[in-house]
Amino acid sequence: MPRKSLSIFLPALAGLLVIAAWYAIRFSLVADFKFLLPTPDEILRAFRANHAALIRAALNTSEGALLGFALAVVVSSTASLAMALSPAVRFSLYPYLMALQLTPLPVLAPICVLWVGAGLKSVSLLTFLIAFFPLAVNTTQGLVSTDRNLVELFRMWRASPMQELFLLRVPSALPYFFTGLRIAGTLAPIGAVVADMNAGSSFNDGGGLGFQATIYSAQAKFPALFATAATTCLLGFIFTGAVLTLSWFALHQWHDSYERADK
Amino acid sequence: MSAPPTVELRDVSKRFGEGPLVLDGVNLVAASGEFISFIGPSGCGKSTLLRLIAGLTPASGGALAVDGRSPEAAAADLAFVFQEPTLLPWLTAAANVDLAQKVRGVPVADRAASTRRVLDLVRLGDRAAAFPRQLSGGQKMRVSIARALSLSPKILLLDEPFGALDELTREHLNEELLAIRDRQAWTAFFVTHSVAEAVFLSTRLLVMSANPGRIHVEIPIPLPWPRTAETRLSQPYYELVARVSRVLRSVDTAAA
Numbered sequence: 001m002p003r004k005s006l007s008i009f010l011p012a013l014a015g016l017l018v019i020a021a022w023y024a025i026r027f028s029l030v031a032d033f034k035f036l037l038p039t040p041d042e043i044l045r046a047f048r049a050n051h052a053a054l055i056r057a058a059l060n061t062s063e064g065a066l067l068g069f070a071l072a073v074v075v076s077s078t079a080s081l082a083m084a085l086s087p088a089v090r091f092s093l094y095p096y097l098m099a100l101q102l103t104p105l106p107v108l109a110p111i112c113v114l115w116v117g118a119g120l121k122s123v124s125l126l127t128f129l130i131a132f133f134p135l136a137v138n139t140t141q142g143l144v145s146t147d148r149n150l151v152e153l154f155r156m157w158r159a160s161p162m163q164e165l166f167l168l169r170v171p172s173a174l175p176y177f178f179t180g181l182r183i184a185g186t187l188a189p190i191g192a193v194v195a196d197m198n199a200g201s202s203f204n205d206g207g208g209l210g211f212q213a214t215i216y217s218a219q220a221k222f223p224a225l226f227a228t229a230a231t232t233c234l235l236g237f238i239f240t241g242a243v244l245t246l247s248w249f250a251l252h253q254w255h256d257s258y259e260r261a262d263k
Numbered sequence: 264m265s266a267p268p269t270v271e272l273r274d275v276s277k278r279f280g281e282g283p284l285v286l287d288g289v290n291l292v293a294a295s296g297e298f299i300s301f302i303g304p305s306g307c308g309k310s311t312l313l314r315l316i317a318g319l320t321p322a323s324g325g326a327l328a329v330d331g332r333s334p335e336a337a338a339a340d341l342a343f344v345f346q347e348p349t350l351l352p353w354l355t356a357a358a359n360v361d362l363a364q365k366v367r368g369v370p371v372a373d374r375a376a377s378t379r380r381v382l383d384l385v386r387l388g389d390r391a392a393a394f395p396r397q398l399s400g401g402q403k404m405r406v407s408i409a410r411a412l413s414l415s416p417k418i419l420l421l422d423e424p425f426g427a428l429d430e431l432t433r434e435h436l437n438e439e440l441l442a443i444r445d446r447q448a449w450t451a452f453f454v455t456h457s458v459a460e461a462v463f464l465s466t467r468l469l470v471m472s473a474n475p476g477r478i479h480v481e482i483p484i485p486l487p488w489p490r491t492a493e494t495r496l497s498q499p500y501y502e503l504v505a506r507v508s509r510v511l512r513s514v515d516t517a518a519a
């Protein structure tokens with residue numbers, strides 16, 4: 001079987017095996033504990049019953065994730081330029097970026113709530129904080145590791161510092177930027193959901209997926225809780241897919257991380 | 264009345280920081296239109312000499328003039344071809360050539376035409392839209408040369424431009440380079456490790472010795488023009504290659 005169809009067939013087979021095992025475990029559980037593992041059809045039914053709430057929650061989470069993500073892209077790009085241009089700025093900021101990255105989100109959440117209040121603002125701010133680090137670190141790295149020979153070439157042409165920055169350093173940092181973007185893109189929806197659980201509220205008529213999960217858990221609506229988890233997962237796929245697509249458009253023609261176009 | 268020498272080095276020396284002398288007492292007067300090759304053992308300072316002329320690094324002693332000016336002042340007359348193609352991977356061949364002119368301040372209106380002209384010159388007109396990764400090593404090198412030529416240089420500095428290529432491709436590119444030279448008048452400074460290539464291309468060949476780098480001997484190459492594949496089969500060519508090889512070996516053993 002050719003590689004391409006194997007890469008579809010094998011995951012499909014594995015999925016079927018997992019579902020079979022799932023039902024097997026469920027049926028072997030004694031009646032009192034069956035609630036621990038709702039079957040896929042129960043979860044689907046829960047999704048259908050709660051789809052309005054889940055979709056609204058997913059949209060609310062997406063809004064928070066997108067706002068925070070976009071803010072992280074803008075601020076990290078600016079900060080990276082500053083850090084790349086000035087070693088003084090770089091050395092001053094780096095340890096604090098690191099410190100921020102090492103502080104867990106649930107600890108930052110109440111501080112955010114204190115400052116901007118629970119709800120969308122806190123969710124966006126926390127997503128921003130979690131997406132900022134991988135973007136800033138990778139983009140800065142990209143901006144300072146421009147090919148020395150190319151820099152010399154620009155010096156030979158007597159390029160102005162602005163030309164060197166925008167015609168050479170910025171484009172050659174793109175692959176690094178997209179590495180950061182891919183990491184940030186997977187972290188953003190996760191961060192938004194965790195933030196929502198810790199600093200969310202019933203904003204926008206019911207809050208996000210994290211808030212929703214907290215409610216279902218409290219109400220012991222376990223199939224609905226599983227359906228929420230699945231929705232979160234789907235949202236993550238959509239975010240990651242979108243970022244991968246962007247990255248493909250920007251890099252596939254020239255960067256070695258993609259197959260040669262003429263192969 | 265002859266034109267003023269395009270490049271003049273008087274007792275030029277070079278050391279990096281507190282390091283040993285890399286170049287010592289280099290004297291060289293190059294007239295307009297010459298094709299001068301440098302050959303010598305690895306580490307004897309050939310690249311350093313080229314970078315001095317290009318103004319990429321300052322001399323430590325002596326005087327250096329390009330068209331009667333400092334290399335920095337003469338930057339617009341110089342173009343450098345590095346050993347690597349040094350193309351920007353995110354730009355097509357044509358865009359790479361265009362960028363050099365853009366940075367050098369060539370008006371937009373003139374760029375498209377000259378980009379097409381130099382790519383045709385290196386016989387890559389049909390690959391203008393290709394990205395560097397889609398080109399072979401030899402093709403990339405030709406784009407790099409086209410880029411240098413697009414700046415209409417008076418002086419072309421080439422540092423082992425064909426070092427990474429196979430023999431046959433190298434011979435083809437040598438012939439191409441001379442054909443282009445017939446149409447564009449520039450003075451060339453060419454660094455190579457290949458005796459055959461140096462003899463084929465040059466009007467004059469400078470054999471260098473190492474520690475510190477000096478011009479050991481100057482060998483004029485009086486082979487007739489135009490030089491073609493036929494030239495490589497001629498008796499005088501063989502004799503010159505043999506002579507240069509002998510000198511080079513004596514320089515190398517003296518250093519060892």
Ligand SMILES: Nc1ncnc2c1ncn2[C@@H]1O[C@H](COP(=O)(O)OP(=O)(O)OP(=O)(O)O)[C@@H](O)[C@H]1O
Pocket residue numbers: 279282285304305306307308309310311312
């Ligand atoms: N930036 C630098 N800093 C310190 N030393 C240097 C620098 N560049 C070159 N050198 C030294 O200067 C000497 C001459 O180097 P150069 O690159 O000019 O040699 P080369 O003749 O071009 O050798 P090759 O044929 O191997 O390219 C070497 O000993 C090298 O170590």
Ligand SMILES: [Mg+2]
Pocket residue numbers: 309310311422
């Ligand atoms: Mg060298």
